[in-house]
Amino acid sequence: MSLHNEPGTNKPDPDAAETLDAVVLLPAKRKGPVLITPAEFFRGIADNHPGGVQGLVFLGANGQPCDHLLNTRGVDHGPWAAEKAKDRKPAYMTMAAFKPGEVSRFKGRAVANVVALRGFWVAIEGSSEKFNKPGGEAGGYADAKSVMLAVAAFGRAVPGLVPNYLVLTGSGGVHLHYVLSEPISAAEWLPRAKTLVVLAATHGFKIDAQCTTDAARIMRAPGSLHQKTGVEVLAYRWKDEPYTQEDWDRVTGHEPGTDTAPDVSALRPGRKYDLSVNGDVLPPHKEFSYLRAAEKCGAMRKAADRNGQDTPYPVWVLALRTAALSIEGREFAHEISCRHADYDKAGTDEKLDSLTGGPPGCDAWGTAYGAGGPCDSCELRGKIKNPAVQLGTVVDVTPPGSVAVLEPDAVAEWVVELNHRFALVRHGSKLVIVDFHTPSMTGRGVVLGLGFLDVAAFRQMLNGRFPPVAKPNEKPRALADAWLAHPGRRQYAGLVYAPGEALPSDILNLWQGFAVAPVVGDVTLWLEVLAALVPKESERVYVLRWLAWKIQNPGGVPDTLLIFKGAKGTGKNSLFDPLILLFGRHAMLADDPELIAGRFTWHLMTLSFAVLDEAVFIQDPRQADRIKSRVTAKTMQYEQKGMDPVQGVNRCAYVMLTNHEYVWQATNDERRAVVLEVGEALRGNLEFWGRYHAWAEGPGPAALLHYLQGVNLTGFNPRQIPKGEALRKQVEQTALRVPATAWWHQCLTEGAIRYRDGMDRVIYLNDGGETEVDRAALRMSYEQSAAGRTRSHTEWPTVARKLSEWAGPDGVRKVRARVGIVREWRDAFPPLPVLRAAFTAATSVQLFD
Known part of the structure; x- marks a missing residue:
């Protein structure tokens, strides 16, 4: 009997619970899994942390799970999540509670933003397709029944460790969920998750170690459908009572107060796991070079010889994984294995994607080579545990301006506190201090964001404060100087403004995200203003999609600008008020041409959206040329008074609002300016504007962000501008000059x-x-x-x-x-x-x- 339905169906198997009872060969007194509703499952695993939010994750436009729907209203998580996940293909759930201000629809689901977790999870692969591939047996099981037999064996090997919930994923895989009675912090959670992985490895239980130790991981949501099989994801309750923290530590053997796994030699005689070194158990490791390690490790050197020709299959797999994790990277992995009998580029990429864990240790290399291999005669045998990590680690020789490589335990608490607020950053030829708690006034009050100090001002700011002294008679040192001299200070090699882009860890991204999180809401009032200002439908559709394009591409420039020309009191500014609010610190309302076309342009470096209110450039030909350049420039020189100019990428889109007749030097082949003569349908309608401004100052920006993020832009190109009568008049006035x-x-x-x-x-x-x-x-x-x-x-x-x-x-x-x-x-x-x-x-x- 199958644990799942036949492919193409999505209804629960009525015999699923009976099947599980038959498969799970546990002691007779132990209760078997019972099928439950998705709402019961979601309620059972909910963190319910007052300072965090959980939610669901769906596929975004790129086909990846990146579209977050968060339970921000604090309603009962069980029915809420069950309703949202029902019949979605697929749907995932966040296991952790995240900081509400840091996670939003398309960003923020990161380990650094985890507030609390209320349990642990295990993912077991049960796909026959993956199992039958070369090396597939190392990462999972042949089918769902084999998975359940392995679950049963693990339960017998670790008495008392019973999952609270079991989830059938719809493709043969199984997820186990162990729930705690109270949420714990990520710092408390991680060592316990590592302990669970060690227990699984000790007893030969093949799980996804990276999944179990990733606090920001998402798991399949019961009630949803698997995207490949169409089968419904089912949830079963196995253990009613959640674990107290003390019960969990007792059952798993975890030693509270440690950040590594316990000694489990009693569970498997003769074998100990040191998670800080033995990367074949867990993935965390220092940066290393395969080539550097291979200079001293014969096993790694021989695996790379002759590009994998005649290399035993197990050795080849270890070399692939190690090379891909090294600083030489995936291309090097292909290079050293391209002559292996089982090599083909696509298949090798798939194999690399399926491998988990960190670089293999000495035991793994020795087992792969077998008797008579290079490990038998290695002079370092017994002296090291992991050749990649211990022989190939890259020493930190970076100059000031790069992130220091330092073990977290070695950083004093006062340094961590200052690192939370400050960072040292290279800015041109100088070093400056970034203050992440710089207050600024916005349309929604004072907010804390990113600002800059020179080193002298930083010293003055912290003058009179001193860090703790290490010895009783030690002379106190100024806090600013002590932090600047500490190797664990937070620092970056440079700074850029790159919305939505992944950057190296030593580069500071000045993008701070939208000022509001998207929320489903009513945008009717805003659409009425848009219709009143732009009566012509073709032009109105262009403006709407132009604004949506910018919202969906905050780091891109449309190469065009919108010019709204018309009488006072028509609502030109009001249309863009909520857009300025939702962009927050990355938007600006400018009424002086010098702010855009002047020499000092540092404030433009972190802008994605600017509204130019009567900032008319036409009177000065030099300014007119500069604003044209701003509209289409890919890169710019950004200069701040007293600082070196720096080269950066232009990210800003511009809108101009004016009452003047002549505003733009347009020509017959105009490609930059979309000139619109605004309508006056709402001019003087005080009752409407009262309602509109209440909406714009309240839920409007969040609702508008959600609406514009959902506008379909298929086939839209902002460079294909509408050319109406208003633009023709600008061309005419330009010509007559x-x-x-x-x-x-x-x-x-x-x-x-x-x-x-x-x-x-x-x-x-x-x-x-x-x-x-x-x-x-x-x-x-x-x-x-x-x-x-x-x-x-x-x-x-x-x-x-x-x-x-x-x-x-x-x-x-x-x-x-x-x-x-x-x-x-x-x-x-x-x-x-x-x-x-x-x-x-x-x-x-x-x-x-």
């Missing part, structure tokens, strides 16, 4: 070319045929016009070439005309309607009779 364009526009509007050669002359342009114009008269008309007398006027040869371009496809013909007794050259212009149409097509300037 060119003296030659303005002069010819006047001529075509009047239908006449005027000049003076001692008396006023007029040459009328014919409607039905060509008009011959004396070249000298044409030039005098331009140079005598008001446009021609400006300082910025264009020289005549250039104007003459422009006239030919504006005359249409046939251009201006040159003809010889008899004047009196002489013949002179004249320019023959096409009929006036042709001239007007060609001019409008070339400049977008409309002409009226």
